[in-house]
Amino acid sequence: MSSVTDQTLDHDSHDHHHAPKGLMRWLLTTNHKDIGTLYLIFAFTMFLVGGAMAMVIRAELFQPGLQLVEPNFFNQMTTVHGLIMVFGAVMPAFTGLANWMIPMMIGAPDMALPRMNNWSFWILPFAFAILLASLFMEGGGPAFGWTFYAPLSTTYSNDSTALFVFAVHIMGISSIMGAINVIVTIVNLRAPGMTWMKLPLFVWTWLITAFLLIAVMPVLAGVVTMVLTDKYFGTSFFDAAGGGDPVMFQHIFWFFGHPEVYIMILPSFGIVSAIIPAFARKPLFGYASMVYATASIAGLSFIVWAHHMFTTGMPLFGELFFMYCTMLIAVPTGVKVFNWVATMWRGAMTFEVPMLFALAFVILFTIGGFSGLMLAITPVDFQYHDTYFVVAHFHYVLVSGAIFSIYAAAYYWLPKWTGYMFDEFLAKAHFWCSLISVNILFFPMHFLGLAGMPRRIPDYALQFADVNQIVSIGGFAFGLSQLIFLAVIVKAARGGEKAEAKPWEGAEGLEWTVPSPAPYHTFETPPVIK
Amino acid sequence: MSSNQQVAQPNHGKLAGRLVLVVVAMFGFGFALVPLYDVFCEITGLNGKTNDEAVQVVAIEADLQRQVRVQFMTRNAKGVSWPFESQLSTIQVNPGVMTQVEFIVENPTNKAVVAQAIPSVSPGLGAQYLRKLECFCFNQQPLQPGERKVMPMQFYIAPDMPKEIGTLTLAYTLYDITEHDNNSSAEVAMAK
Numbered sequence: 001m002s003s004v005t006d007q008t009l010d011h012d013s014h015d016h017h018h019a020p021k022g023l024m025r026w027l028l029t030t031n032h033k034d035i036g037t038l039y040l041i042f043a044f045t046m047f048l049v050g051g052a053m054a055m056v057i058r059a060e061l062f063q064p065g066l067q068l069v070e071p072n073f074f075n076q077m078t079t080v081h082g083l084i085m086v087f088g089a090v091m092p093a094f095t096g097l098a099n100w101m102i103p104m105m106i107g108a109p110d111m112a113l114p115r116m117n118n119w120s121f122w123i124l125p126f127a128f129a130i131l132l133a134s135l136f137m138e139g140g141g142p143a144f145g146w147t148f149y150a151p152l153s154t155t156y157s158n159d160s161t162a163l164f165v166f167a168v169h170i171m172g173i174s175s176i177m178g179a180i181n182v183i184v185t186i187v188n189l190r191a192p193g194m195t196w197m198k199l200p201l202f203v204w205t206w207l208i209t210a211f212l213l214i215a216v217m218p219v220l221a222g223v224v225t226m227v228l229t230d231k232y233f234g235t236s237f238f239d240a241a242g243g244g245d246p247v248m249f250q251h252i253f254w255f256f257g258h259p260e261v262y263i264m265i266l267p268s269f270g271i272v273s274a275i276i277p278a279f280a281r282k283p284l285f286g287y288a289s290m291v292y293a294t295a296s297i298a299g300l301s302f303i304v305w306a307h308h309m310f311t312t313g314m315p316l317f318g319e320l321f322f323m324y325c326t327m328l329i330a331v332p333t334g335v336k337v338f339n340w341v342a343t344m345w346r347g348a349m350t351f352e353v354p355m356l357f358a359l360a361f362v363i364l365f366t367i368g369g370f371s372g373l374m375l376a377i378t379p380v381d382f383q384y385h386d387t388y389f390v391v392a393h394f395h396y397v398l399v400s401g402a403i404f405s406i407y408a409a410a411y412y413w414l415p416k417w418t419g420y421m422f423d424e425f426l427a428k429a430h431f432w433c434s435l436i437s438v439n440i441l442f443f444p445m446h447f448l449g450l451a452g453m454p455r456r457i458p459d460y461a462l463q464f465a466d467v468n469q470i471v472s473i474g475g476f477a478f479g480l481s482q483l484i485f486l487a488v489i490v491k492a493a494r495g496g497e498k499a500e501a502k503p504w505e506g507a508e509g510l511e512w513t514v515p516s517p518a519p520y521h522t523f524e525t526p527p528v529i530k
Numbered sequence: 531m532s533s534n535q536q537v538a539q540p541n542h543g544k545l546a547g548r549l550v551l552v553v554v555a556m557f558g559f560g561f562a563l564v565p566l567y568d569v570f571c572e573i574t575g576l577n578g579k580t581n582d583e584a585v586q587v588v589a590i591e592a593d594l595q596r597q598v599r600v601q602f603m604t605r606n607a608k609g610v611s612w613p614f615e616s617q618l619s620t621i622q623v624n625p626g627v628m629t630q631v632e633f634i635v636e637n638p639t640n641k642a643v644v645a646q647a648i649p650s651v652s653p654g655l656g657a658q659y660l661r662k663l664e665c666f667c668f669n670q671q672p673l674q675p676g677e678r679k680v681m682p683m684q685f686y687i688a689p690d691m692p693k694e695i696g697t698l699t700l701a702y703t704l705y706d707i708t709e710h711d712n713n714s715s716a717e718v719a720m721a722k
Contacts, residue, residue, distance in 0.1 A: 112542045155608065180549045184542050218553050222560025237564060240648045241607060241705030248567045252560060313654055315576060 027122070030114035031520060032099045035121050037417070039096025040410070042124060044486075046088030047403075049132070051479050053081040058475035060458050064465050074458035075143035076135060082146030086264065087171045088128050090398065093406045094267040095120075095178045098206050101413060102182060104511040104518065105200045107191025107527045112184040120177035127170035134163040145456060147257070150238035150249040154230040165228045172217045179213035182206055191510070193529035197288065200509055204291050205270030208298045212259045212266070215302075220256040223249065247312050254305035262301045264398060266294055268365075268405035269336055272358045274509070275412050276340050279355035280347030281506035286339040293332035300329050310381045319378040326376035330369065337366055352504065353427040357408035360435050361401060368396030371446065386456075389449025395442045407434075407485065412507075414492055415499030419517030422492040426484055433481035440474030580649050580700075583668060585661045592626035593689040600660075600687070602631060603701040612637055612645070612673075614704045625689040633666060633681045635704065637673035645671045647702040656698045659691035670707060 020028055029035060056077045060068050069077070099117065103110055111117045135141035139158035142148065153161055186207045190199070199207075226237040227249075236242020238249045269290075277284045284290065306314065306322040314322075340362050349355070371393040375381055384390060407430075414422050444467045449455075453464045460468065502512040510529075514522045571579060600623055602616035613636040623629050637643055647667040651657035662668075666681035673679060687698070 113546060116546075176553055180546050180553075183549055184545050187545060188541055214549055214553050215556055218555075218557035219560040219563075222557055222563075226561075226564075240703065241646060241707055245567070248564065251567060252563050255563065256560075313652070315574075315655055318576075 028118070030110070030118050032103050032111045032114070032117065033417075033518060033520065035111075035117050036096045036098075036100030038121050039092045039099060042121070043089050043093035043096055043406075044489075046084050046092070046128060048482070048486075050081050050084035050089055051482060053077045053084070054475065055479050057081065058472040061460070061468050062472040063469070064460050064462055066459055069458070071458045072140055072143055075145075075456065076141045078456050079142045079145050079148075080131065080135065083131060083142075083168075084128070085398070086146065086260070087168070087175075088124075090264045090402050090406070091175060092124060094206075094209070094264075095175070097202075097267065097271070097406070097409050097413075098178070098182050100417065101511060102185060102203055102206060103189070104514065104522055105203050105509055106186065106189060106194050107510050107523045107529070108185060108189035109521065109524050109526075111181050112189055113181045116177050117181050120174045120181065123170050124174050127167045127174065130163050130170070131167040134160040134167075137163075147253060148224075148227065149253070150227060150230065150246045153227050154238055157231070161231055162228065165224045168224045169221055172221045175213050176217050179210035179217075182210040183214075186210075191523065191526040191529055197291070198529060200270070201273035201284065201287070201290055201294075202267065202270030205266045205268075205273075205294050208294050209263050209266045212263050212298055212301065216256040216259040216263075219252065220260075223252045223256065226252075247309075250309050250312060251306070254308045255302075257308065258305040259298070259301040261394075261397075262297060264402050265365075266298065268361065268402050269294060271405045271409040271412075272340060272361050273336075275354050275358040275408055276343050276362075278412070278504050278507040279352060279358075280344045280349050282343055282347040283508075284339065285342035285345075286335070289335055290339055293335040296332045297329055300325060300332075304329065307376055307381070310378050311385045323376055323378045327373060330373055333369055337362060337369075348506075350505075352411075353422075353424065353431055354408045354412035354504075356428070356431045356435075357404050357411065360431070361404045361408060364396055364400030364404065364438070368393055368398075368401055371396065383452075384449060386454055387449035388445045388453045388455055391455050392442050392445035392449060395445070399442065400438050404434075407431075410485075410489075412504070413511070414489075415503040416511060416514075416516050416518055418492045419499055420492050420494075420496035421499050421503060422488050423496065426488045426491065430481060430484040430488060433484060434478060437474050437477035437481055441471055441478050442474070444471050444474075576654055580651055580657050580660055580665075581662055584663050584665075587663060590626045590686070590689065592624050594624050596625055596689075596693075597622045598625060598687050598691070598695070599697040600629075601697065601699040602633075603699060604633065605701065605703050607703050607705045610645075610704055610706045612639075612643075612704065612706075614647075614702075616702075623687055625687040625691060628663070628684060628686050630682055630684045633683060633702070634678065635671065635673065635681060636678045637675060640675045641708075642675060643673050643706060643708045645673055646705045646707045647671070648705060650701050650703070652699050652701070653695060656691065656695045659688040659695070660698055660700065661686055661688055667702065 026034065026038060029038075054077075056069060057074065060066075060074055099111060102108075131141070137158075137160055139160065141160045142153070142157065142164040144152035144157055148164070153164075186199070186203055226235070229235040230237050230239055230244075236244040238244045238246045240246065273284055273290055304322055304326045306318060307326045310319055310322070351359075371389065375384055375390065375393055411422065411427060448464055448467050448471070451464065453460055453468075499516040501515050503516065504512075510523075510527060511518070513527070570576070599620060601620045602618060604614045604616055606612065606614060613634070615634055617632045617634065621629065621631065633647075635645060637645075649665070649667050651660055662683065662685045664682060664684040666683060671679065671681065
C-alpha cells in the first residue's frame with residue numbers, strides 16, 4: 001500500500017517540475033481538472049454557436065413566408081444546430097463534468113489514462129472547425145438534417161458531406177476515448193472501500209453511459225463510412241439501384257441514435273440524484289433501484305430504435321413490438337422520478353440555484369417523457385411523425401432536461417471549481433428567465449405539431465403564424481437568458497465570496513472533503529471509505 | 531480487495547485494450563447489420579422485395595374461386611428519362627395461374643446504356659406471394675442507341691396468400707447503371 005502511494009507521489013511531483021505556463025499548459029495538460037474545464041468551456045462555446053443557429057431558425061419562422069434566409073441555408077442551420085448541440089454541447093459538457101468530478105468522487109488522483117484524455121479533448125475543436133468550415137464552401141454545408149438520412153446525404157448532397165463524415169468520425173473517436181477513460185478510471189481507481197454499491201449515482205450513470213458510448217459510437221462511425229463510400233466509392237449500401245436499401249440506413253442510424261439519446265440523459269439522472277438529496281437534506285430514496293433502473297433503461301435502449309421509423313411501413317408485429325418496448329422504458333424512468341419525489345418528501349428543503357434547476361429538470365423532463373409516451377403509440381405517431389410535436393418532445397428532454405441538469409451541475413460544483421460562490425441574484429435571474437422562456441419557446445410547439453405543422457421547413461401555412469411568433473419570442477428570450485450564465489461564470493471565476501470546502505449544507509460525497517477551489521492534485525493518497 | 535484496486539496501475543492498458551476490442555467489434559457489427567438486414571428481410575418476407583431469381587416451376591392448383599388484382603407501376607429513378615411502361619396497368623388474376631405481362635423500355639439517347647429495374651411490392655407482406663418465373667429485373671438490360679425493348683415478366687400468385695390481401699401493387703424503378711457497370715460489375719451482379 002505505502003509503496004503505491006510513493007509511486008503516485010513521484011509521478012505527480014514529476015508533473016510539477018515540468019508544468020508549462022500559458023497556452024502550452026492547456027495544450028499539453030493531462031490533469032483531469034484542466035481537461036474538465038476545457039471540455040466545459042468548449043461545450044458552452046458550442047452551445048452559444050448552436051444557439052445562434054437556432055436564433056436564425058426562429059427569426060426565419062417569426063413570420064410565414066421566406067424573409068431572411070434561403071431555404072437551403074435554413075436547412076443547413078437546422079442540420080448543424082442539431083449536430084452541434086448533440087455532439088458539441090451536451091456530450092462534451094457531460095464529459096467535462098465526468099473529468100472534473102469522477103476522480104474526485106471516487107477518490108482517485110486523476111483519470112486512468114491522462115494522455116489519452118488530452119487527445120480526446122484536443123481533437124474535438126478540429127472536428128467542429130471542419131464542420132463549421134463546411135458551411136462556407138460552395139453549395140453550403142450539410143443540409144440533410146442531423147439524422148443524415150440516405151439518399152439525402154448520398155445522392156442529393158454536395159461535397160460538404162465528405163467534411164461532415166470526417167468531422168463525425170473525429171467526434172466519435174473523441175467520445176470513445178473519453179468513454180474508455182471513464183470506464184478504466186471507475187473500474188481500476190476507486191479508493192479502498194469504495195464498493196460498487198457505494199459509488200455516487202453520477203459515477204454509476206456515467207459508467208453505464210460510457211458502455212453505451214463504446215457500443216454505439218462505432219456503429220455511427222460505420223454508418224457515416226457507408227454514406228461516404230456510397231457517395232464517392234460506388235458502393236450501394238443505401239442505393240436501391242445497386243441492391244441496397246435506403247430504409248436500412250434508418251435502421252442502422254437509429255440503432256446508434258436511440259442509445260445516443262440515453263447517452264445524453266443518463267448522466268443528468270446522476271446529477272439530479274446528487275443534488276436533490278443535498279438540498280432536501282435526506283439520503284437519496286431507493287439508491288439500489290436507481291442503479292438498476294439506469295441499467296435497465298440502457299439495456300432497453302437497444303431494442304426500441306424502430307419507434308423512430310413507424311411510418312416507413314413495418315408489419316403490425318414490428319410496430320407493436322417497438323411500441324410496447326418503448327413504453328416499457330417508462331417503468332424504470334418512472335421509478336427514478338418517484339425516487340426523486342420520495343427523496344424530497346418531508347425533507348428540509350431549501351431552494352438554492354442548483355436545486356431550482358434540478359426541480360425544473362424533474363418536472364420538465366417528465367413532460368418530455370410523457371410526450372415521448374404519446375409518440376410511442378404507433379397509431380397516433382402517424383399523425384405526430386415529423387411535426388413540431390416531435391421537436392417539442394425532444395427539446396423538452398434535451399434542453400429543459402439535459403441542459404438544465406448541466407446547469408444544475410455547474411451551479412452545484414462551481415464553488416468547488418473556482419473557490420468562490422457565484423452571484424446568487426444573477427444565477428436566480430438566469431434560472432427564472434430560462435425557465436419561463438424555455439416554456440414559451442417549446443410548449444406551444446406541441447400545439448403546432450398537433451395542428452400539423454411539419455418540422456424542418458422554412459415556411460408554414462398562415463394559421464400557424466401567431467403561435468410561431470410566440471415561440472420565436474420565447475426563443476430569443478431563452479437565447480439571451482443564457483448570456484446571464486456567461487456573466488455568472490465570468491464573475492465567479494474572477495472572485496467573490498470565498499467558498500468553504502462544503503458550501504452546501506446537505507451535500508454528501510468525497511468531492512466536498514477537499515478544499516475549495518479543489519487543489520490541482522487531489523487524493524494523491526487515496527482516502528479510505530468506511 | 532482494497533490493495534487490489536490500488537495496485538491496478540499496470541492493468542489500465544489491459545482493460546483499455548479490451549474496451550478497444552469492443553469498439554472494433556461494434557464497428558464490425560455496424561457493417562454486419564447489412565447482410566443481417568437482408569437475411570432478416572428474406573426470412574420474414576418484409577420489405578416488399580420479390581424473389582430475385584426465377585422460382586422453380588412446380589405444379590400448383592389454381593384457385594379459380596378467388597381473384598386478386600395486380601397493379602403495375604413504372605417509374606424512372608432520378609436522372610433517367612427513358613420511356614418505360616407496362617403494357618397493362620392492372621390485371622385480375624386467379625391465384626396459381628401463370629400470367630405474363632410485358633414491359634416496354636426505350637433508349638432515346640444516342641449512347642449505349644445499361645438499365646436495371648428494381649421491383650418493390652406493396653403491401654410489403656404480399657411480396658413473398660408474388661412469385662416470378664421470369665423477369666427482366668433479374669438481369670441488367672443493355673440498350674443500344676434508340677433501341678426499343680419489350681421485356682416479359684411471368685408470375686403467379688401463391689394460392690396461400692392471406693385472404694385480406696386483395697390487391698398487390700408491383701412497382702418497378704428503372705435505374706441507369708451504365709457507369710456502375712463499367713466500374714464494378716460484381717456490385718451489379720448482386721443487384722438483381
